[in-house]
Amino acid sequence: MTAPAQRPTPPADAARSMEALVSLCKRRGFVFPASEIYGGINGFWDYGPLGTALKNHVRDHWWHQTVECPPLDPDSGEPLSVLGLDSAIIQNPKVWEASGHVGGFSDPMVDCRETNGRYRQDQVEVLFVEGRGAWAFPENKPDAIAKKLRKAGVTIDDGEVKNLSQVDESLYGTIVAPDTDKAGTLTPPREFNLMLDTYPGVIRNEENKAYLRPETAQGIFLNYLNVLNTMRVKVPFGIAQIGKSFRNEVTPRNFIFRSREFEQMEMEWFCSEEEAPKWYDFWKHERMRWWESLGIDQANLRFRDHGSDELAHYSSACVDVEYRYPFTAPGFGELEGVAHRGNFDLTAHTRASNAKLDYFDQELQLRLKAEGVGKDEIKERSRYTPHVIEPASGLTRAVLVLLCEAFTPSPERSGSDYVMKFKPKFAPVKAGVFPLVNKDGMPEVAHKLYMELRQRFACEYDAKQTIGKRYARMDEIGTPFCIAVDGDTLENNVVTIRDRDTTQQERVGIDRVAAFLAEKGC
Numbered sequence: 129m130t131a132p133a134q135r136p137t138p139p140a141d142a143a144r145s146m147e148a149l150v151s152l153c154k155r156r157g158f159v160f161p162a163s164e165i166y167g168g169i170n171g172f173w174d175y176g177p178l179g180t181a182l183k184n185h186v187r188d189h190w191w192h193q194t195v196e197c198p199p200l201d202p203d204s205g206e207p208l209s210v211l212g213l214d215s216a217i218i219q220n221p222k223v224w225e226a227s228g229h230v231g232g233f234s235d236p237m238v239d240c241r242e243t244n245g246r247y248r249q250d251q252v253e254v255l256f257v258e259g260r261g262a263w264a265f266p267e268n269k270p271d272a273i274a275k276k277l278r279k280a281g282v283t284i285d286d287g288e289v290k291n292l293s294q295v296d297e298s299l300y301g302t303i304v305a306p307d308t309d310k311a312g313t314l315t316p317p318r319e320f321n322l323m324l325d326t327y328p329g330v331i332r333n334e335e336n337k338a339y340l341r342p343e344t345a346q347g348i349f350l351n352y353l354n355v356l357n358t359m360r361v362k363v364p365f366g367i368a369q370i371g372k373s374f375r376n377e378v379t380p381r382n383f384i385f386r387s388r389e390f391e392q393m394e395m396e397w398f399c400s401e402e403e404a405p406k407w408y409d410f411w412k413h414e415r416m417r418w419w420e421s422l423g424i425d426q427a428n429l430r431f432r433d434h435g436s437d438e439l440a441h442y443s444s445a446c447v448d449v450e451y452r453y454p455f456t457a458p459g460f461g462e463l464e465g466v467a468h469r470g471n472f473d474l475t476a477h478t479r480a481s482n483a484k485l486d487y488f489d490q491e492l493q494l495r496l497k498a499e500g501v502g503k504d505e506i507k508e509r510s511r512y513t514p515h516v517i518e519p520a521s522g523l524t525r526a527v528l529v530l531l532c533e534a535f536t537p538s539p540e541r542s543g544s545d546y547v548m549k550f551k552p553k554f555a556p557v558k559a560g561v562f563p564l565v566n567k568d569g570m571p572e573v574a575h576k577l578y579m580e581l582r583q584r585f586a587c588e589y590d591a592k593q594t595i596g597k598r599y600a601r602m603d604e605i606g607t608p609f610c611i612a613v614d615g616d617t618l619e620n621n622v623v624t625i626r627d628r629d630t631t632q633q634e635r636v637g638i639d640r641v642a643a644f645l646a647e648k649g650c
């Protein structure tokens with residue numbers, strides 16, 4: 129008996145809040161649908177000025193904490209070695225054959241013969257009501273689900289909900305497909321490859337077919353030897369990179385959660401087989417600590433260990449860091465995977481390319497010698513293909529999480545419906561500088577302050593509209609501080625700084641403003 133499936137119906141207010149968030153992101157310049165003036169293109173998004181700033185702040189924080197200032201070795205207390213990389217998006221297609229992506233990077237899909245709708249099998253939930261029938265759900269459309277069930281005269285509590293991937297195909301004939309009222313229109317599942325292809329060069333034929341990378345990780349394996357030979361590192365060490373990846377997702381959805389072009393932040397940690405379990409545990413907890421450092425509420429984060437049936441054949445452990453997205457609530461969805469990949473990738477590339485991607489561990493050799501181990505055994509054990517621990521996360525998914533965390537309805541405030549409560553470090557704009565009124569010498573003083581502050585902080589100068597409207601706009605784009613130059617500034621050199629979250633105001637000497645912003649973590 130399988131565990132009861134989670135209810136497919138997200139709370140209606142969560143769906144509505146997602147709608148409001150998407151609309152705010154567009155209205156305020158965070159994220160726009162790609163090619164919007166041509167009707168858009170499914171699964172692609174453009175990051176506007178504020179979304180780009182937010183994304184860059186997250187990217188820089190990851191890079192700083194992973195490459196420039198990585199965690200300390202738990203045993204020696206010395207910094208770990210992690211080196212940065214920026215590999216090509218398009219590589220020799222043999223790479224993706226060796227890695228298993230050409231043959232096996234696919235999702236099982238079912239089609240509806242009636243509507244031609246195509247669904248990922250594991251993203252369809254089915255309600256079985258004994259003696260009445262079975263209804264498949266269009267995911268995350270609570271209103272449509274409610275309507276469909278009402279029409280059928282059943283409620284979600286009348287039966288049992290199962291994921292379609294756990295339903296025997298012989299029962300497909302009884303299921304009403306997600307977008308029809310007819311039973312039995314779903315086809316059996318078929319594998320659908322997620323690789324997007326392209327044809328570099330002048331001739332467009334199978335021989336010249338190449339792929340847009342579906343993950344940044346393989347670029348790291350391809351450069352393992354280059355880094356080892358040039359950077360004076362020894363195992364254990366890591367190689368990290370941030371960059372675009374592409375997947376022909378069948379059902380891109382939930383805003384930027386699942387898109388066809390997205391950005392990843394991945395690190396491959398090369399270590400000995402013996403130490404791999406220790407490093408797996410280490411990186412698992414380090415990664416959670418990192419997510420918490422973004423200011424995400426701990427209650428919205430959790431680990432989910434993969435069951436043995438989910439693990440790739442070469443992997444001995446994998447855990448997801450999950451976040452409670454509005455569209456998964458009360459459940460969670462993936463944000464990052466930390467995988468123990470064994471030495472599958474390096475071994476596969478060794479086999480396919482004939483390059484020697486192994487490692488001679490001099491320290492291990494000396495240790496074994498001191499332990500009195502025999503010559504042949506030393507030789508065999510001190511040359512090996514490193515094992516790998518891989519923390520792999522989505523940069524664009526991280527942006528979505530920060531947007532969801534920050535998004536706070538503010539019915540008590542006039543002028544803005546929402547406040548985006550970003551941690552100051554990640555806020556796209558750190559401070560708004562306003563003259564209280566656009567006269568009496570205030571604009572000149574405010575503009576001078578703005579010109580100084582912008583050397584260190586992303587600031588905006590705004591002298592238009594009422595002060596209330598200026599505050600409201602800053603609240604909606606998540607600017608943590610607004611600095612008003614008023615009569616008191618002209619007389620006493622003090623400005624009024626308003627805190628976005630509390631709306632409390634504080635008087636601060638004009639020459640202390642930069643220090644104030646720095647102290648607040650801007």
Ligand SMILES: Nc1ncnc2c1ncn2[C@@H]1O[C@H](COP(=O)(O)OP(=O)(O)OP(=O)(O)O)[C@@H](O)[C@H]1O
Binds near residue numbers: 375388389391523
């Ligand atoms: N289509 C996508 N759009 C946005 N981010 C993605 C997408 N696919 C993967 N990611 C991000 O890259 C990370 C690492 O990729 P990985 O291959 O482990 O994902 P995955 O397990 O296939 O994700 P999912 O189960 O959500 O499809 C994911 O945790 C996620 O944050």
